[in-house]
Amino acid sequence: EKMEIAGEGDLKRKYEDLKKKLAGEGIFSEENKLELPELPKKIGVITSPSGAAVRDILTILKRRFPIIPVIIFPVAVQGEQAAPQIQNALKKANLRADCELLILARGGGSLEDLWAFNEEIVARAIFHSEIPIISAIGHETDVTISDFAADMRAPTPSGAAEIAVPDQQDWMKSIENISDKIITIITQQINSKSQLSDWINKRLSQSSPKMTVKRQMExxxxxxxxxxxxxxxxxxxxxxxxxxxxxxxxxVSPRLKIHVQLSRIKELDQKIVSCSDHFLEGLNNRMMLASKTLNSLSPLRTLDRGYAIARDAKTKNVIMSADTIEIENDIEVKLAKGEIKVKVIEKHSD
Known part of the structure; x- marks a missing residue:
């Protein structure tokens, strides 16, 4: 006579057959997994509304990031109606499309107690979900078909809540770090621009500027x-x-206000950089104007009009009168381009 496997042994055989079948279809493939959001706007929890799992999840979520809203999709997590209800809850959550993350959870139990999460309709509903799903079924040693099909497996319902949201204190520290970096960058820019301005002022003072240049410096x-x-x-x-x-x-840990403040900080940084660039551009233009003014007042420009400067070759003094030199003296004549040396052979006084 043929012997039939019954009870838990029969469930294990069904479990392995379904697992092999779904794996062959690629339902457990990593490349089909969805990425979990870093900070979901809303979380949906599919579980029994009266079990310990939902209480653990809500407690952890409230402690880590209390402003994130949570929607409970109540379902039976054991018995014949459990699998269809879970399937319908997953479809409903996807039709609503207001949650960015779903947690499928229940507490521990025997293989028979957890069997709803080993049903093929549940696994396929998880696979077709357009919302990322964390599976948190039973204890850490309990592994269901839903765990393989989900985008992430958590060892417990509490662990799923820990994975779902970051710690608000860590976010506050990140904001403080960003603020410190912005202040450091701005301070460095101020110091750099101040040094550049000091250097420009020094160069202008060394060029014997007229009143116009002085006003530009002020x-x-x-x-x-x-x-x-x-x-x-x-x-x-x-x-x-x-x-x-x-x-x-x-x-209250307002997530939206955090994003607004970060945007304002970024906008302020951009405005400061733009203002600094505009200031430097204006300063450079004023320097060019001052340089042109100085060049127009330079005695060397007189040479460009055909004049020359004569100096005694020995004393290097500029010769202002023929009476200050003697016949046979050597003199140097500065032209607009170059210099020549000549000897006095004759002189006439006006």
Whole structure:
């Protein structure tokens, strides 16, 4: 006579057959897994509304990031109606399309107790879900078909909640680090631009500038002070905003406000860089104008019009009168291009 495998042995055989079948279809393939969102806007939990699993999940989510809303999709997690209800809940969650992450969970139990999560309709519903799913069925030693089909397996329902959301304290530290980096960059830019302005002022002072150049220097210093004051005021305001954000996070941890503040910090950085570039461009234009003014006043420009400068070859003094030189003296004549040496053979006084 033929002996039939019954009870738990029969369930194990069905489990292995279905696992082999679905694996052959690629339902467990890693390349088909969806990536979990870093910070989901809303989380759906598919489980029994009265079990310990849902209480553990809600407790962990509230502790780690309390502002994320959670929707409970109540289902039976044991018995004949469990698998169809789980399948329908997965379809309903996908039709609503307001959750960015789903957690499928239940507490521990025997293979028979967990059998709803080894049903083919549940595995296929998980595979076809367009929303990433974390499977958290039973204890760490319990492995179901749903665990293989899901995008991520958690050892327990509490572990699923830990995976689903980051710790808000870690996010606050990240914001503080970003703020510190922005302040450091801005301070470095201020110091760099100040050094450049000092160097420009020194070069102008060494070029014997006229009143026009002096006024340009004074205007440059004023503009630099105005820029520095404006940047410092913006930094103080931004620092105040960051402290306010931290305070708000400690109270309610508003995710949207965090993104808004980060955008404002980025926009402020861009405005500061744009303002610095505009200031340097204006300063360079004023330097070019001052340089042209100095060149127009240079005595060397007179030589370009055909004049020359005569100096005594020995004393190097500029000769202003024929009475200051003698016949046979050597003199040097500076032209617009080059210099010549001549000897006095004759002189006439006016």
């Amino acid at each position: 205007k440059s210093n004023n503009l630099r002070k105005m820029l520095s004051n404006s940047i410092l005021q913006n930094l103080a305001k931004q620092d105040k905003n960051i402290h306010q954000l931290k305070s708000n996070l400690n109270e």
